[in-house]
Amino acid sequence: MKPILLDMNAEEISAIMKEGGQPSYRAGQIFSALHLGKEFSEISNIPKALIAALEDKYTAQPVKIEKEFPSSDGAKKYLFRLEDGVLIEGVLMRYKYGNTLCVSTQAGCRMGCAFCASGIDGLARNLTPGEILGQIIAVNRAEGGVAGDRAVTNVVLMGSGEPLDNFENTLKFLRLAGERGGICVGQRNISLSTSGIAPKMRELADAGFSVTLTVSLHAPDDTVRERLMPVNKAYPIKEVISAARYYFEKTGRRVIFEYALIGGVNDAKEQAAALAAVTSGFPTHINIIKLNYVKEKKLRGASKESVRVFFDELKRRGASVTLRRTLGGDVDGACGQLRRSYLDE
Ligand code: SF4
Incomplete structure (x- = not known):
């Protein structure tokens, strides 16, 4: 595989230009064009010889849309193909305030959460910064063209993979996403x-x-959480909450806890009371969501009634809580499911 130019920031591209005897302003032109989703041959404001040299050495766009799966609720699921044939997925969700794209940070995942299809085959490989970014760029181009329309206004790193298990690449992606002249x-x-x-x-x-x-909690006690999330053996709830508090103290950002309600596992009223207690003491918010049915794991979402009781109990105890819609449920919206059903085909 050729090196991916989208992995690089403007300064790194500038160093390559310098080496090749090109003026430094070319770096900004190339960086912006790549972030609009252009292939080298589509960059019209650089010399043809430079295009040929870049094509020879680098990949411009490492993420291609393999297939789109529109859902009846307006969400759209994407299956992306990487240069080495690896498949990953993302979901575009439309809200009143803008469009949020859920992207993957790894192909597969090694965390092994019981309710998740992404981890079934383990980790295939980490994604590079440009491969994470490339998912957003591909959707921007597919939805808005190359005129500079940015369809994606918000990003959640919540597709397949554990972003903090691919730490350096995720950090570089975060820097690239905010860089001037990029996807902004x-x-x-x-x-x-x-x-x-x-x-x-x-x-x-x-x-x-x-x-x-956003921290996936999914249980208020170590026994249940350990069953659902093996990572709890290494980092039990007390440590996770203490790290979340530290994050708030350092950044001033309240921490969000995700809680997928699974029938008969973590949806009891007493568990709602315990959840309110463990997440109190600093600014937090709880998102509860009914689990999408995961056929590989035979886990079902909680009933409507227990979702309501759980939500009311959290409210009654003063927790800040939102009941989220399950988006993309009819297109295998839970992470990892689409890729698996496509591979099974
Ligand atoms: S829920 Fe996230 S961390 Fe857990 S196995 Fe799935 S992708 Fe990995």
């Missing part, structure tokens, strides 16, 4: 979702990032 999605518009790798949550705060940190 700032940290305030990015959510990073983690299964709770506590030391990396602290490192993220120490590195000066202030993205919205």
Whole structure:
């Protein structure tokens, strides 16, 4: 595989230009064009010889849309193909305030959460910064063209993979996404979702990032959480909450806790009370969502009634909580499911 130019920031591209005897302003032209989704041959304001030299050495766009799956609720699921044939997926969700794209940070995942199809085959490989970014660029181009329309206004790192298990590449992606002349999605518009790798949550705060940190909790006690999320053995709830508090103290951003309600597993009223207690003491918010049915895992979402009781109990205890819609349910919206059904075909 050729090196991916989209992995590089403007300064790194500038160094390549310098080496090739090109004026430094070419770096900005190339950087902006790549972030609009252009292939080298489509960059009209650089010399043909330079286009040929770049084509020879580098890949411009490492992410291609393999297939689109529109859902009846307006969401659209994408299956992306990378240069080496690896398939990853993303979902575009349309809200009143803009369009949010959920992107993958790894092909597969090694965290092994019980409710997730992404981890079934383990980790295939980490994605490079440009491959994470390339998903947004591909959707921007597919939805808005190359005229500079940016269809994607918000990004959630919540597709397949654990972003903090691909730490350096995720950090570089965050920097690239906010760079001038690029896709211009700032940290305030990015959510990073983690299964709770506590030391990396602290490192993220120490590195000066202030993205919205979303922690998948899914249970208020270690016994149930360990069953659902093996990562809890390494980082139990107490450590995860302490790292979340640290993130808030460093960044001033309240931390979001994700909680997927699974029938008969984590949806009891007492568990709602315990959840309100463990997430209290600093600014937090809880998103509860009914689990999408995961056929490989035989896990079902909670009933409508227990979702209502759970939500009411959290409210009654003063928690800040939102009941989220399940988007993309009819196109295998839960992470990892689409890729698997496509591979099964
Ligand atoms: S839920 Fe996220 S962290 Fe857990 S296995 Fe799936 S992709 Fe990995």
